[in-house]
Amino acid sequence: KNRIIYSLVYRSRARISNCYVTLLSSENNTVRETLTIQPTTPISLKARGGTTTVLVKFTPRSRLAPFVEQIFLKYGDLDVPMFAVRGCCQGYDITLDSDTLPFGAVGKDCSLTRKIILSNRGDIGASFSWNLTQLRDVPFRVLPTNGYIAPGQETTIEFVFQPRTIRHDIRCDKLECRLEGTQSVYVTLSGSCIEVAPARETIVISTAVRSKELSKSIVLKNNTNTLWTLTPIISGEHFSGPETVIIEPNSTKNYELNYLPLTEGRHNGTLFFPLPDGNGLLYNVVGNADAPRASGKFLREVPCKTPYTELLPIENWLKKPQRFRVTHETIKQDRPEVATTIKYLEFIDVAPKSKRDFKLQFYSYKECIQQIKVIFKNEQTQEYIWYDITFKSIVDKRNAPTIANIDLTTHVRQQTSHDIILDNPLPHKVTFQGQCSHPDILLPPEQVSIPANSQGSFNFTYMPLKAGKVETRLEMNSAELGLYTYMLTLNALPARSERTLYFKAPLGNLQVLTAKFTSYARTKTDYVCKIDHPDFIVDRTVTAAPSSSPSTMEVSVDVTYEPSQLGDVRATLTISSPSSSDYTFPLVGLGELPKPQGPFTIKAGSNTTITFKNIFAQALTYTFNVDNPLFHVTKGQELIQARKSHRIVVSFDGSDTTNKADVMAKLIVSCPKTTGSTNTSSSSVQWIYYLKGITP
Incomplete structure (x- = not known):
């Protein structure tokens, strides 16, 4: 017994x-009978705090499943839920x-075994024993x-019936099975004993266990003038047939004996037709149940590195629950060294x-073909079903699963590295x-070894030669684990400028500096050189030999600065080729005033x-x-084409004194309209050449 006391508090004003x-209603009448609610008489509740005590008693008299019932306060037509009670009784x-x-019907001195199931669906175990005194006088x-x-x-309880006396009705009514702590259960056994006539023939049926039901036709002849209605008696739980067969007078009819074995092995039985004249037809029946056929045979193509789940339908052919232990065995595998994993639960109910x-x-790490046999076995009966499955692991490079997406960004001709973690x-x-087909990905030539059940890293380098964004694949191949694919997103930013070259030269003079750059071209390459300012001059092309490894081939380009104006000028040297992004060199030139030149020596009476x-x-x-005036020029002025040279002929008459001292002079070259520069001071530029006259 169990009881619960509740206090109800009434807080309304009236x-x-x-x-x-x-308890207004319950779908389970047994629950109503076990619950008692007190008080059973009407109650009154005062306003603002009136209380009453409710006692709920639970008095079950038999096993009761868990339940939940609502307790109500009934006031007139109003039903107010107050609380719920839940309980159970084991x-x-x-x-x-x-x-x-x-x-x-069992033949004299023959035996027949039948089985029944004793089930405990309750909550408490119990000992059992059969009342053997009831079986003293029955077989x-x-x-x-x-x-x-x-x-x-x-x-499972087995009963054996082995009569030794011809009797039409042999029975044991309500054979008692005593149960500790609870009521007994009973079963009535019945049978008959007949004289067994020699079997007319033996019927043999062979099939696979639990396969499609197989039938055997038996020809029955009615040679009398009366209608026969026969009730065949079949022994053997795996054999069955129609319960009655009607045969017209003086005719024949086929009787279909069905064989559906649920267990593997040899099954013996009998088929007996009691005839209206008191005789009978007896047939021995032998069933051979071979090993079960495969419940299914499948071929599955599964991409490597992709988990795959196969759903196998499992059928219970019995009228009681079955638990199967699951195992598998490999029938054939074309590449035994390939690692595969097959996972499943150990049991299924x-x-x-x-x-x-x-x-x-x-799951398969690489390509292989593996044929397996999956077995579902009832360990109590030793019966089993099985499936034949062949997994063909394939590599689909286009649709292969990507292990990871890796983004790499750097400037052209600048290296960046990345580590990949590999599991073993x-x-x-x-x-x-x-392995990677993209030329900008540099991989180490040696293999990476990873110890058992551990991790390792693989380092590779990205060094782009052209700006832009591309995608490519990096494949890591293992003889044991197969192919792993990584998607690389490569973002090459424009190249940074090379070192700036600074020039300084007077107008009319020039300066040559060398621009050096590293060529990463893997073949012989012609580079095109361009400068965006006419004051700088460079050869149109320069040829670089193929580079055997990064940063080993240095190429030199001579740049000439010949100023055409005073002050600073800025330009860019661009070196380009189809196989790489441009190399850019900033150029800064400083144009200065012409410096006097000379002296140029001229002998009297000659020229230079x-x-x-x-x-x-x-x-x-x-x-x-x-x-x-002792020096003369051939022409006082001359039109000179752009960026062309002119030869000025200067002659010396000789000294006009007797001491024959050297005579000094200046040749001044000027142009009234020097508009080649935005610098206004260029309009007054003069070139001075010192002259030295010698009189022998």
Whole structure:
């Protein structure tokens, strides 16, 4: 017994009376009988705090499943839910699957074994024993005679009927099975004993266990003038047939004997047709149940490195639950060295006469073909079903699963590195070899070895030669674990400028500096050189030999600065080729005033030639003046084409004194309209050449 006391508090402003605490309704009448609610008389509750005490008693008299019931306060037509009670009562629930066990007709001195199931669906285990005194005078035996049955357990009880006296009705009514702590259960055994006539023939049926039901036709002849209605008697639980067969007078009819074996092996039985004249037809029946055929045979193509789940339907052909232990064995594998994993639960429970899907997980590291046999075995009956599955692991490079996406960003001709973590789940050492078709990915030539059940890293370098964003694949291949694919997103930013070259030269002079860059081209390459300012001059092309490894081939380019204006000028040297991004060199030139040149020595009565170049971008007229009348120029002025040279001829008459001292003079070259520069001071630029006259 169990009781619970509740206190109800009434908080409304108005007093109520003539109300009841009750269980209004319940779908389970047994629950109503076990619950008692007090008080059973009407109660009154005062306003603002009136209280009453409710007592709920639970007095179950038998096993009761868990329940929840609502308790109400009934006031007039109003039902107010107050609280819920829940409870259960553990007890015994031990039953036989049948209370009758007919054996049918059994020949004298023959025996027949039948089985029933003792099930405990309750919460408490119990010992059991059969009342053997009831079997003293009847030809029945029972095995086992006693035992213990735990909650949720089933026990198979075998009864053997072996009559030795011809009797039409042999029975044991209500054979008692005593149960400790609860009521007994009963079964009635019945059968008959007949004189066995010699079997007319033996019927043999062979098939695979639990395969499609197989039938055998037996020809029955009615040579009389009366209608026969026969009730055949079949022994052997795996054999069956129509319960009655009607044969017209003086005719024949086929009787279909069905064989559906649920267990493997040889099954013996009999088929007996009692005839209206008191005779009978007896046939011996032999069934050969071979090993079960495969419940299914599948070929599955599964991508490597991709988990795959196969659903296998498992059928319970019995009228009771079955538990199967699951195992598998490899029938054939084309590459035994390839590692595969097959995972599943060790057991599966299937309800009576139902189906349930079983999940089988398959994973392969690389290409292979593996044929397996998956076995579902009932360890109590030793019966089993099985599937034949062939997994063909394939590599689909286009649709292969990507292990990871890796983004790499750097400037053109600048290196960046990345490490990939590789797992080795195998119990022995494995090696990986990297492969990538993109030329900007630099991989180490050696393989990476990873010890058993550990991790390792693989380092590779990205050094782009052209700006842009591309995607490519990096493949890590292992002889033991197969192919791993990584998607690389390569982002090459524009190249940084090379070192700036600084020039300084007077107008009319030039300066040559060398620009050096590293060529990463893997073949002989011609580079095109361009400068965006006319004051700088460079060869149009330069040829680089192929580079055997990064940063080993240095290329030199000579740049000439010939200023055409005073002050700073800025330009860019661009070196380009189809195989790489441009190399850019900033150029800074400083144009200075011309420096005086000379002295140029001229002997009396002879002349000399001074080369002068028009450094400007247009043709200009230059004037040539000498500040000493002893020196002369052939022409006082000359139109000189842009960036062309002109030869100025200067002659010396000789000294006009007797001491023959050297005579000094200046040749001044000027142009009234020097517009080749934005610098206004260029308009007054003069070139001074010192002259030295010698009189022998």
